[in-house]
Amino acid sequence: MATFTTAGTAAPIPLEIARSARDRRRGLLGREGIEGALLLSPASAVHTVGMRFAIDVAYLDRGMRVVRVRTMPPGRIGLPRPWARHVLEAEAGAMGRWGIRRGSRIVLRDV
Numbered sequence: 001m002a003t004f005t006t007a008g009t010a011a012p013i014p015l016e017i018a019r020s021a022r023d024r025r026r027g028l029l030g031r032e033g034i035e036g037a038l039l040l041s042p043a044s045a046v047h048t049v050g051m052r053f054a055i056d057v058a059y060l061d062r063g064m065r066v067v068r069v070r071t072m073p074p075g076r077i078g079l080p081r082p083w084a085r086h087v088l089e090a091e092a093g094a095m096g097r098w099g100i101r102r103g104s105r106i107v108l109r110d111v
Contacts, residue, residue: 002014002016002108003108003110005107006098006105006107007105008099008104009098013098015039017038017039018040027040029050030052032053037090039089040088043084044087045081047077051074051075054074056070056093056095056100057072057088058104058106060086061083061085064105066100066103067081068081068102069101
């Protein structure tokens with residue numbers, strides 16, 4: 001299983017990677033939650049229409065640096081971020097617990 005770390009994380013965080021267009025479209029739809037996070041790559045926008053829970057969304061640039069973090073409740077459509085190349089999704093509150101904020105760099109492991 002893939003994991004990721006940042007300068008603020010004490011231990012590696014479990015990571016699922018949605019590489020296909022189908023997996024990216026589905027994202028976290030239909031799930032009750034997620035342990036760790038889901039990386040959508042490539043991606044520059046997400047929505048929570050049909051979601052069962054609120055999510056934290058981190059938009060990442062080409063260098064895997066966080067350029068924006070936001071919490072999205074169910075039923076929202078996020079605007080495309082032209083500079084974003086990847087999106088990291090997790091349950092609401094997770095990014096704060098992990099210390100992920102603007103400027104954080106995501107380091108992928110065991111990909």
